[in-house]
Amino acid sequence: MVYFPEVEESVVFDGPRSHNQLAFKHYEAERRIGDRTMAEHLRFAVCFWHTFKGTGSDPFGAPTLVRPWDRASDPMRRAMDTMDAAFEFFVKLGTPFWCFHDRDIAPEGESFTDSCERLSRMVTYAKRKQDDTGVRLLWGTANLFSHPRYQNGAATCPDPHVFAYAAGQVKHALEATHELKGSGYVFWGGREGYETLLNTDMQRERDQLARFLWMAVEHAESIGFEGQLYIEPKPNEPTKHQYDSDAASCLNFLREYGLMGHLKLNLETNHATLAGHSMPHELRVARNAGALGSIDANVGDELLGWDTDQFLTDPRLATLIMLEVLAMGGFTTGGLNFDAKVRRSSHETVDLFHGHIGSMDAFARGLVAAHAIRQDGRLDALLEERYAAWNGDLGKRILAGGASLADCAAFVSRSGEPVRKSGRQELLESILAEFV
Amino acid sequence: MVYFPEVEESVVFDGPRSHNQLAFKHYEAERRIGDRTMAEHLRFAVCFWHTFKGTGSDPFGAPTLVRPWDRASDPMRRAMDTMDAAFEFFVKLGTPFWCFHDRDIAPEGESFTDSCERLSRMVTYAKRKQDDTGVRLLWGTANLFSHPRYQNGAATCPDPHVFAYAAGQVKHALEATHELKGSGYVFWGGREGYETLLNTDMQRERDQLARFLWMAVEHAESIGFEGQLYIEPKPNEPTKHQYDSDAASCLNFLREYGLMGHLKLNLETNHATLAGHSMPHELRVARNAGALGSIDANVGDELLGWDTDQFLTDPRLATLIMLEVLAMGGFTTGGLNFDAKVRRSSHETVDLFHGHIGSMDAFARGLVAAHAIRQDGRLDALLEERYAAWNGDLGKRILAGGASLADCAAFVSRSGEPVRKSGRQELLESILAEFV
Amino acid sequence: MVYFPEVEESVVFDGPRSHNQLAFKHYEAERRIGDRTMAEHLRFAVCFWHTFKGTGSDPFGAPTLVRPWDRASDPMRRAMDTMDAAFEFFVKLGTPFWCFHDRDIAPEGESFTDSCERLSRMVTYAKRKQDDTGVRLLWGTANLFSHPRYQNGAATCPDPHVFAYAAGQVKHALEATHELKGSGYVFWGGREGYETLLNTDMQRERDQLARFLWMAVEHAESIGFEGQLYIEPKPNEPTKHQYDSDAASCLNFLREYGLMGHLKLNLETNHATLAGHSMPHELRVARNAGALGSIDANVGDELLGWDTDQFLTDPRLATLIMLEVLAMGGFTTGGLNFDAKVRRSSHETVDLFHGHIGSMDAFARGLVAAHAIRQDGRLDALLEERYAAWNGDLGKRILAGGASLADCAAFVSRSGEPVRKSGRQELLESILAEFV
Amino acid sequence: MVYFPEVEESVVFDGPRSHNQLAFKHYEAERRIGDRTMAEHLRFAVCFWHTFKGTGSDPFGAPTLVRPWDRASDPMRRAMDTMDAAFEFFVKLGTPFWCFHDRDIAPEGESFTDSCERLSRMVTYAKRKQDDTGVRLLWGTANLFSHPRYQNGAATCPDPHVFAYAAGQVKHALEATHELKGSGYVFWGGREGYETLLNTDMQRERDQLARFLWMAVEHAESIGFEGQLYIEPKPNEPTKHQYDSDAASCLNFLREYGLMGHLKLNLETNHATLAGHSMPHELRVARNAGALGSIDANVGDELLGWDTDQFLTDPRLATLIMLEVLAMGGFTTGGLNFDAKVRRSSHETVDLFHGHIGSMDAFARGLVAAHAIRQDGRLDALLEERYAAWNGDLGKRILAGGASLADCAAFVSRSGEPVRKSGRQELLESILAEFV
Numbered sequence A, B, C, D: 001m002v003y004f005p006e007v008e009e010s011v012v013f014d015g016p017r018s019h020n021q022l023a024f025k026h027y028e029a030e031r032r033i034g035d036r037t038m039a040e041h042l043r044f045a046v047c048f049w050h051t052f053k054g055t056g057s058d059p060f061g062a063p064t065l066v067r068p069w070d071r072a073s074d075p076m077r078r079a080m081d082t083m084d085a086a087f088e089f090f091v092k093l094g095t096p097f098w099c100f101h102d103r104d105i106a107p108e109g110e111s112f113t114d115s116c117e118r119l120s121r122m123v124t125y126a127k128r129k130q131d132d133t134g135v136r137l138l139w140g141t142a143n144l145f146s147h148p149r150y151q152n153g154a155a156t157c158p159d160p161h162v163f164a165y166a167a168g169q170v171k172h173a174l175e176a177t178h179e180l181k182g183s184g185y186v187f188w189g190g191r192e193g194y195e196t197l198l199n200t201d202m203q204r205e206r207d208q209l210a211r212f213l214w215m216a217v218e219h220a221e222s223i224g225f226e227g228q229l230y231i232e233p234k235p236n237e238p239t240k241h242q243y244d245s246d247a248a249s250c251l252n253f254l255r256e257y258g259l260m261g262h263l264k265l266n267l268e269t270n271h272a273t274l275a276g277h278s279m280p281h282e283l284r285v286a287r288n289a290g291a292l293g294s295i296d297a298n299v300g301d302e303l304l305g306w307d308t309d310q311f312l313t314d315p316r317l318a319t320l321i322m323l324e325v326l327a328m329g330g331f332t333t334g335g336l337n338f339d340a341k342v343r344r345s346s347h348e349t350v351d352l353f354h355g356h357i358g359s360m361d362a363f364a365r366g367l368v369a370a371h372a373i374r375q376d377g378r379l380d381a382l383l384e385e386r387y388a389a390w391n392g393d394l395g396k397r398i399l400a401g402g403a404s405l406a407d408c409a410a411f412v413s414r415s416g417e418p419v420r421k422s423g424r425q426e427l428l429e430s431i432l433a434e435f436v
Helices: A038-042 A048-053 A075-093 A112-133 A160-179 A202-223 A247-256 A269-274 A279-288 A315-327 A349-376 A378-386 A393-399 A405-415 A425-435 B038-042 B048-053 B075-093 B112-133 B160-179 B202-223 B247-256 B269-274 B279-288 B315-327 B349-376 B378-386 B393-399 B405-415 B425-435 C038-042 C048-053 C075-093 C112-133 C160-179 C202-223 C247-256 C269-274 C279-288 C315-327 C349-376 C378-386 C393-399 C405-415 C425-435 D038-042 D048-053 D075-093 D112-133 D160-179 D202-223 D247-256 D269-274 D279-288 D315-327 D349-376 D378-386 D393-399 D405-415 D425-435
Strands: A044-047 A097-101 A136-141 A184-188 A228-232 A263-268 A292-296 A336-338 B044-047 B097-101 B136-141 B184-188 B228-232 B263-268 B292-296 B336-338 C044-047 C097-101 C136-141 C184-188 C228-232 C263-268 C292-296 C336-338 D044-047 D097-101 D136-141 D184-187 D228-231 D263-268 D292-296 D336-338
Touching: A038 A349, A044 A048, A044 A075, A044 A349, A048 A075, A048 A097, A075 A112, A075 A349, A112 A160, A112 B405, A136 A160, A160 A184, A160 A202, A160 B393, A160 B405, A184 A202, A184 A263, A184 A292, A202 A228, A202 A247, A202 B279, A202 B393, A202 B405, A228 A247, A228 A292, A247 A263, A247 A279, A247 B247, A263 A269, A263 A279, A269 A279, A269 A292, A279 A292, A279 A315, A279 B202, A292 A315, A315 A349, A315 A425, A315 D315, A336 A349, A349 A378, A349 A425, A349 D425, A378 A425, A393 A405, A393 B160, A393 B202, A405 B112, A405 B160, A405 B202, A425 D349, B038 B349, B044 B048, B044 B075, B044 B349, B048 B075, B048 B097, B075 B112, B075 B349, B112 B160, B136 B160, B160 B184, B160 B202, B184 B202, B184 B263, B184 B292, B202 B228, B202 B247, B228 B247, B228 B292, B247 B263, B247 B279, B263 B269, B263 B279, B269 B279, B269 B292, B279 B292, B279 B315, B292 B315, B315 B349, B315 B425, B315 C315, B336 B349, B349 B378, B349 B425, B349 C425, B378 B425, B393 B405, B425 C349, C038 C349, C044 C048, C044 C075, C044 C349, C048 C075, C048 C097, C075 C112, C075 C349, C112 C160, C112 D405, C136 C160, C160 C184, C160 C202, C160 D393, C160 D405, C184 C202, C184 C263, C184 C292, C202 C228, C202 C247, C202 D279, C202 D393, C202 D405, C228 C247, C228 C292, C247 C263, C247 C279, C247 D247, C263 C269, C263 C279, C269 C279, C269 C292, C279 C292, C279 C315, C279 D202, C292 C315, C315 C349, C315 C425, C336 C349, C349 C378, C349 C425, C378 C425, C393 C405, C393 D160, C393 D202, C405 D112, C405 D160, C405 D202, D038 D349, D044 D048, D044 D075, D044 D349, D048 D075, D048 D097, D075 D112, D075 D349, D112 D160, D136 D160, D160 D184, D160 D202, D184 D202, D184 D263, D184 D292, D202 D228, D202 D247, D228 D247, D228 D292, D247 D263, D247 D279, D263 D269, D263 D279, D269 D279, D269 D292, D279 D292, D279 D315, D292 D315, D315 D349, D315 D425, D336 D349, D349 D378, D349 D425, D378 D425, D393 D405
Parallel strands: A044 A097, A044 A336, A097 A136, A136 A184, A184 A228, A228 A263, A263 A292, A292 A336, B044 B097, B044 B336, B097 B136, B136 B184, B184 B228, B228 B263, B263 B292, B292 B336, C044 C097, C044 C336, C097 C136, C136 C184, C184 C228, C228 C263, C263 C292, C292 C336, D044 D097, D044 D336, D097 D136, D136 D184, D184 D228, D228 D263, D263 D292, D292 D336
Antiparallel strands: none
């Protein structure tokens, strides 16, 4: 069956002047930008949950997205139809990667064992699809937040039975990811936090979470999974507070529990803004710590306080994101996963193409602009010049640990007042605007 | 000269039914709550900056607070008059502690040396005042954010000359604090952050900041200062982003640079809410890490996005704060410093009494309520019971590192679905309300 | 069948020292406060949707609230069981009122006609329940936001067919409310707004909305419904922007379309804070315009950006709310409707009691405190005194329109600089704290 | 004296590829876009306050902007030097308009009369400058918020003496604006609001404000001033709440007091976001009401909660703004006033050029894009099509008032369920991106 008749074979590049709404205007997979192709730089992935399992429901409304792949009465038949639709979409869109949760691809069964068997069957099914199409898995994960059993948390639940359930689920999701040759595996702790401090022993719960991650690290090793493990920060929603609230709090957690070498961060734009940070800030924090792994490419509405998970179409923000990616030397295991969903009233399948195409074009523009900014060199030169005095005698001595407060006081007594320098923010923004 | 004629001798306790606006209704310094007096529990401090140097200016308005101690034409005379007024206020209010910045008590001079001399003279003056009154210093600090030289940061400035200036200032402020037998010394990095990532090398600046703090740690040791060093989180304002943005990011920083044993946190309610956290959350994060040091006791307006630094008068919030303080066994070096200012239109000296008295009463109520909650034991018992299953076999094994993902999967295959338990938030809030 | 075995007969008043978790500690229905009983002042209503139809689902989680009244396979049987449970709860809790949406009490049918018939049957059923118990209807409303047909708005939909559907639904919901002798009828425009301005003709949509309301006004008259019509502000969620965003924007809308005499406002605490206002602010705005009708009594988390609809348990906020209610002379048609839901993990029926009891107690305390503040008179006297100068010659002349800018300039030239007066915010907050 | 040596004669257009940091890359004053030149469309104004009187101080820092025109010891000499600098800047930058507050151009004197005389002298001085250069006045205003006398409000002060002072100031500021042939006059109520409801009689204060505006309307008429009067919304800062909080609340106020025909709105981007709205939303609200007058062109940081007043450099936002301006047929009396300030650390005069040039270029791009979008017609066509059904029989009848709820119910009973249409947000954003 054809689920996406609106695109016959594939979305093609048709240039920036095209009015073809189902063609790329900027994204040319094989165009070289520096030492890689666009496809190699951007490593786009389509997410299974929003794109194929999203229903359009919201806290005040019933599902609006009624999909042709979701019609069969048998749940496993629906799962296979959905997988068929997904790979049809990946191929037509031309994205090299996909991402999934265990319960996206295989429905919860009657029992844990039953659920595991279903997952196993769907992994086999997906593997064949991957082999047939060449589409690869960017990362997998387990859904430890939707089922009522997780209402008080998964790894951080006050009940170890729930912890064990989550651990069992991760075991199988990790193995599924390994089987599908995923480049990574993500932990997003949707319920790992608290609703009220009145009923919460925070440190105990964080200890549990650390233990959970260590068990995953050990299991990954034991099965020979060489993909990267990631944690994904988000400050709240669904909970009042999630322990992995932003990049800095994740790093604090990883350091506290000796996990720094074992996990990197999967950063999402909308989560950054919910935490009160810009996405470039979060990327910088992670990159500086050597912990920038992968990106959930979406955008929120900065005037709304929940996760709207919209498709990013602003080339300026895409440029700032790609500047950080290029600054770390490009992705290795990670990529740009579209953790984005069509609006609730965009209920036709063609809207899925509009969303992805528009955002792939935006990131292509961002990549081109970021590369050009680096080639141009003016921004880098201004930055270098700004800190140049630290290469002088005083600066070197301080950083090397060779100057005390008393030495500094003596220096200032001798040298007097420093000369102020303009930070030049207005100029820098104008230079940025030249490229966007 | 008498600066505060509205209170003849001292603010006295007059009981909860009193209509005397200049009497305490709840705060009785010598009343015992558990094993300490109220005064010993709360360790109130008045801040020098807002209370005696505050002008009432705001981004759209000129100073409104014209103080009688600020009239002399000679700046050092004004400084001494201000110190006189301060100690008159401390004594009349009955607070055991005070706090200051170097530039609050001694005006900036013509040169660094001149400034240091002025500070030295004022420290001598303050020391005599302390001896005369028995009022002690909770903590001191250096103002590294007001002067234009710090427009691009102090320790994190792109110019090492500015770093050196700040280091020199800290040397003298630390020594002043030591001389005045301060129990602590605070680092709040008002300009230690960035305005735009376009001109910022974040990691380099954080390295500088860490070096700066290490130099301070070493200097404190070298002069025999045994007070506690603190850093104080705030996410932004005046800068776009400050590196010490919340408790978790501070802990991450301290861990990254090996400073965990050397600094604790000084937490402020208004800073917590600007960071998107509740104050109890920040206290809990710090307490769990063994890093809860001291508190800047104020409150912001959760609907406004800047530091309004208002006096806390809500007994419910005071109770939640005191619960965390009691849970760590009470303050050791720290205390409740009123980093709060009268509103711009509360321009009379009597308003300073209204602000402090109202807030001291609120914290006294909070202390009494928090103590009663702990004596009552119901909240603690409910918490204990909630996590009780972790004392069972499975729980212990997991936490001890004796269970793998596979063990958990096997357990769940055998044991099936866990039984859900209510989190009881509604009940817990009602129990809390019994005490407030 | 007994749905709420945890309370045998009814929740009784047991005094503030009681440890009985299922007794009132402050709410005594028949206690007189001023000229009315507590019950007459507070006019509590239980909402049908959250309390009996709430599922505990959230954007990341499946339903957790599995109710015994929701088990029957036949939807109309379930509807009747739910109605039975509801009236059992009303009676046991002792609330005099309830509120509903059409689709809460009667499930959507196969066709519009079918839905209307179901509603009609359930109204008959509810009426008998009302007669049996003496519980009355505070207000009714129509759910014009959950069904997919309303994905682009109801009255503001770009398709008049959808408008007509919504209009038809309101016709029947109004008639149902009339049949049940409701004191009011509410319009909350959950989808009356936009997702993006790019696809929105805002003025056209607002014209549609005004026409819709006028049609309702006319229909209410034509059927002899004498209850009060209300609109309910909320800035966003589920939409990006709702036209009735706060009290002021509602008033603007009512004035623009000549509807001021016909509708009042139904204000909700959580909606106020989402709009960036305090609830007392919104109440004041509406009260000043003679448009304060009824209250959705709940509270949000000011640090979260969505409608958490929690039970209000803070006596301070309850006092500020009741001050506004008393200042308008108390409710006439309106009341305090608990538009609040138990947390997702509070999945037991007893949690419904905890939530309502805790909040009824909080409002009882708020009522007592607000009444005492008014009896005490100090706050009012300070307010009177603050504006007293407007009773002088200059003030009267200005307000009467008898002074021009030139007259004022002449006055100031003669009289010079005004004398500043303290706003006394710190004192006023302390006086407030005496009562809370 | 030459104050801006960095630009010898004037900033010239040098094309989008230019690396000249002091040339326009997009703004060509005389380039025709549709029926007007760029200059005629954009009507740029430089504001006197930030650009020439801004000090760089912030709540935590002293002034950093030490200007060469601010050196003379005599305040009137400084005022004249500042005016010289301003007109040198206007001419070199090539902006056709400027804006001022009374106290920007003439310092407060010893008495009201003295202040008025100073203002009068500076108006004469400015007028000659205008005549010499051809630069015109977009609008004038009075500063009724900086002086301590306004600490409790100006028109809304509890003291009529203060009201009279403000009224006197407005008289002279209006006359100054008239004398300088200003196209408009703005009322921004920086202190017209409250700090706490506990000391505020809101309705009384709003009545005072309305009376104040009516007095200004009458005075404007009496002196023959034909410029447009505007009010400017802002939700808070410096106050807790300002009565003119957003466009809708302003319209509500104007309608309530019969002022709709007399004042239009002056909208500011940063104020819109502080109110929780996008700038396009506020423009649309005002435009729909026929009340869109003028624009304060700046931008805030959506992650910060105060008025950062930054230069807008994002072409996407500029496009959305210009779409609204073109949709109302372009400016008449209004224009784009740069109510923006250089960052505190951008302390050199050249930074003033960088800020203005970058933002003028951004708006030039926005104008070109908005014009192209309108020429292209696809967005308009999609919008037209979306609402097309309202041109059918049912739609027309409803809007004409010829259909009742009962008619609608009958229609739906006959016609059944409407067909849903996609809102196409993803597509529309992609089309927008083609032009930006």
